[in-house]
Amino acid sequence: MSGTPPKKHPNSRPGRGQTAIGHIGARLALAALWLLHLLPLGAIDALGRGLGALLWRLAGSRRRIALRNLELCYPQAPAKQREQIAREHFGWLGRSFLERGLLWYAPADRLRGLIHIEGDVKLAERSDRPVMWLVPHFLALDVAGAGILLNQTRRAGSIYQQQSNPVFDRAMRRGRLRFGNAEIFSRRDGSKPLIRAIRRGDAFFNLPDMDFGRKDSAFVPFFGVPAATLLAPSRMARMLDMVVQPVVAQMLPGGQGWRVRFLEPWTDFPTDDPLADTQRMNAWIESEIRRNPSQYLWVHKRFKTRPPGETGLY
Numbered sequence: 001m002s003g004t005p006p007k008k009h010p011n012s013r014p015g016r017g018q019t020a021i022g023h024i025g026a027r028l029a030l031a032a033l034w035l036l037h038l039l040p041l042g043a044i045d046a047l048g049r050g051l052g053a054l055l056w057r058l059a060g061s062r063r064r065i066a067l068r069n070l071e072l073c074y075p076q077a078p079a080k081q082r083e084q085i086a087r088e089h090f091g092w093l094g095r096s097f098l099e100r101g102l103l104w105y106a107p108a109d110r111l112r113g114l115i116h117i118e119g120d121v122k123l124a125e126r127s128d129r130p131v132m133w134l135v136p137h138f139l140a141l142d143v144a145g146a147g148i149l150l151n152q153t154r155r156a157g158s159i160y161q162q163q164s165n166p167v168f169d170r171a172m173r174r175g176r177l178r179f180g181n182a183e184i185f186s187r188r189d190g191s192k193p194l195i196r197a198i199r200r201g202d203a204f205f206n207l208p209d210m211d212f213g214r215k216d217s218a219f220v221p222f223f224g225v226p227a228a229t230l231l232a233p234s235r236m237a238r239m240l241d242m243v244v245q246p247v248v249a250q251m252l253p254g255g256q257g258w259r260v261r262f263l264e265p266w267t268d269f270p271t272d273d274p275l276a277d278t279q280r281m282n283a284w285i286e287s288e289i290r291r292n293p294s295q296y297l298w299v300h301k302r303f304k305t306r307p308p309g310e311t312g313l314y
Contacts (some may be wrong), residue, residue, distance in 0.1 A: 001149075026167035033101035041102065041114060043253030046152055048095025055298045056090040061300050063090070066298040067313055073223035073289075088294035092251055096139040103142055104175030108150055115147045119262030124154035124203040125243055129164040131203040131265075134233060136285045137210065137297040140249035140258050142176065145205055147249075149179040149262040158205035162186040191232070198240050208233045220278045221306050223286055228305035233276035238270040248288050251295060 006126050036044055050153035056063055066089055070082040071221050103112065124131035131154070133143050141279045148156055160176075176184060185193045185203070198204055219226035246263040270277050303313045 014236055020163055023167045026165050030171050034105050036098055036101035037105040040255055044098050044269045045095055048098045050092040052091035052094030055094055064300040067303055069298045069302060072225050072303060078202055083213060085294050089172050089298050090262055092295050111146055112150055114257030116259045117147055117151055121151045121262050126151050127243055130198050130240055130242045132237055133205050134244055134246045135205060135207055137207060138249055138295050140251045143258040144247050144260050145250040149182055155202045156182040157194055157202040158207055159187050159194055160184045162188060195279050203312055206233060210300060210301055213305050217276055220282050222274060222282050226307055228284060229278050231274040231278055233281060234270040234274040244269050246290055250292055
């Protein structure tokens with residue numbers, strides 16, 4: 001017999017030992033989150049900023065992505081100003097990791113006292129047409145979901161990215177759905193289950209501003225840079241006769257909690273031009289980022305997909 005070990009297939013699954021270690025690590029992380037929910041939010045805020053400072057030093061690839069995104073979106077800003085925004089972003093990012101303990105385990109009454117609602121949160125309750133909540137990727141977007149489930153009765157649905165670790169995936173689903181009257185569908189299952197739910201009367205919690213590649217997307221300006229952007233918000237709203245209500249979530253400093261703004265529904269959206277609708281949507285997201293630049297999700301490769309013939313930006 002040859003002494004050369006067989007080569008592993010590049011797509012081979014982790015061994016049992018690796019899987020067990022991953023499960024144990026996830027359970028330890030969840031136990032830490034449970035303990036954190038016992039602390040005041042001000043303490044979680046301080047710990048989160050400390051974690052963010054550590055991530056700034058250790059997560060080099062994500063730091064570079066954030067700085068590159070800011071360079072593309074704010075080319076006229078001095079480099080020191082962009083770095084300051086990125087450092088602040090990592091502080092909020094660290095807090096967003098730790099405050100999941102509150103969102104997943106704290107009593108409903110405590111969360112109601114910390115989530116400050118502005119605007120018409122009950123629009124979907126009253127509407128005869130299905131409602132699409134349009135929620136950009138600010139770091140407190142999970143708070144928007146909790147605020148909806150705690151303050152209105154319309155059943156809600158959304159799509160989420162299934163996690164590779166099943167222990168963490170179950171915990172995330174349970175945490176997001178623990179107030180009931182909601183369902184989240186894996187992106188792997190496509191849009192059909194969600195569309196059926198909307199036709200039954202569910203509202204749709206829609207996160208419209210990530211790069212999912214060229215499929216069903218168009219290159220639409222985002223801070224002047226062509227960005228692959230899903231046309232689905234316009235197309236779904238038109239196909240299902242939906243009311244579109246923008247929603248923005250914001251972390252407040254210290255122990256003040258969060259602010260979730262439910263804006264007036266767009267009266268002239270959708271139109272019969274999905275591209276123009278998507279341009280309008282991106283312009284609105286830009287305006288919200290300018291209000292609160294450090295809390296947008298800068299560590300995502302928003303400009304990863306490029307038009308044919310264009311070189312990569314990262």
